[in-house]
Amino acid sequence: QCPRADSMASHSDAARTRSRSREHRHHHGHHKHHRVGDVAAQRETAICQDTESLGDACDAMVAAGRTAAVVLDRREEVCGVLTENDLLAALVEGCDRDLSLELWLKDGSARFPACVMASLTLTPKASLHEAAEIMAAEAEKDSGHACHHLVISHPPHRPRLLSALDIARGMIGNLKDRDEAHAAHTKVKRAMKTRANMSICKLSDKLIDAYTIMLESRQNCVLVVGGLGDLDGETLVSPSQHGSHIHGVITAADALRAFSECQDGTQTTVAGWLRGLTAEEHATAPQRSILETQKLSEAAELMTESGIHHLVVLGEHKRDVVGVLSALDVACALGSQHHSDSKGKSGGA
Numbered sequence: 598q599c600p601r602a603d604s605m606a607s608h609s610d611a612a613r614t615r616s617r618s619r620e621h622r623h624h625h626g627h628h629k630h631h632r633v634g635d636v637a638a639q640r641e642t643a644i645c646q647d648t649e650s651l652g653d654a655c656d657a658m659v660a661a662g663r664t665a666a667v668v669l670d671r672r673e674e675v676c677g678v679l680t681e682n683d684l685l686a687a688l689v690e691g692c693d694r695d696l697s698l699e700l701w702l703k704d705g706s707a708r709f710p711a712c713v714m715a716s717l718t719l720t721p722k723a724s725l726h727e728a729a730e731i732m733a734a735e736a737e738k739d740s741g742h743a744c745h746h747l748v749i750s751h752p753p754h755r756p757r758l759l760s761a762l763d764i765a766r767g768m769i770g771n772l773k774d775r776d777e778a779h780a781a782h783t784k785v786k787r788a789m790k791t792r793a794n795m796s797i798c799k800l801s802d803k804l805i806d807a808y809t810i811m812l813e814s815r816q817n818c819v820l821v822v823g824g825l826g827d828l829d830g831e832t833l834v835s836p837s838q839h840g841s842h843i844h845g846v847i848t849a850a851d852a853l854r855a856f857s858e859c860q861d862g863t864q865t866t867v868a869g870w871l872r873g874l875t876a877e878e879h880a881t882a883p884q885r886s887i888l889e890t891q892k893l894s895e896a897a898e899l900m901t902e903s904g905i906h907h908l909v910v911l912g913e914h915k916r917d918v919v920g921v922l923s924a925l926d927v928a929c930a931l932g933s934q935h936h937s938d939s940k941g942k943s944g945g946a
Contacts, residue, residue, distance in 0.1 A: 633728050634721020636767040637749045637757040642667060647676055651687055652694030654679045659857045665746045667756050668698050675756050677702035678709035680743055685852040689812050709743040718748040725767045728759055733932030745925055761924035762906055765897035768931055780931040781894035785887055788930045789910045789920040797822050800844055804862030804870055807847040817849040818907045818921050821867055843918045845871045848907050886911055889919055897927050
């Protein structure tokens, strides 16, 4: 029923084995890792019943300021997680807001169905490194299943969600840990997705076109391109900076907002959507952009303060948009660093 679940479980089990071995060594050292339970507890988790609808879950996610919601069955057990990518798919597929979560999670396009739950669930005592490494492994596989969230299970307590943004937040406060300090001091340029690897849409496109591009490319962000003057004479950067020609970004968070507001994206153009943003929501507002020469710790702090998952990356001289950095990129940097260190120690043993 879930063809990728077995390979996902095997890969995740290997990640757990490596992480637990390292966790044991640190337990007898001079400091300890952040625990995922402590980090996840810092934010509210949106929780829904499987008898509720896509619209209900969307509203709960918006109210909690989250990009996913845990779904419980009639026995109060976790039967899946609904993510913003599910709502992106629902928008593109024209699904009704009243469609039940139970039916959606049983559909083959669900990003976090029950069959992958074991591979993407941790206990509260698991380390932040372990969570980051699992996310990094899933992102690298590009399986089509969720890689931005993990479930933190601690019966009889209600489950919590750990997101890539939570990992970025946790990384800021534990720089005494070598892996986290190394990742934190890594330059944005090394972790970001370059502009050449980003999907794009045009100002004249309908929003639904931008959402379709995101869904088909399995990216949570698309760059908006167009000639100078296409957006009432405004561009992402100032008109004198002609190297960019990028007017903004459309993200999965926009799809979440559109679904919540019952906008299907067929009547609004990308240009019209960008015009409706406030100055603070604009992609190059100080809280939404970062230089490629800055550190991941600075990016993580910016994301945490603003509650956003994507930063537009500007070149060293602030002239060009050179890429996009996501919270998942930050988490993957931590996970990859921990994996590399673990392999190095294993090889030297």
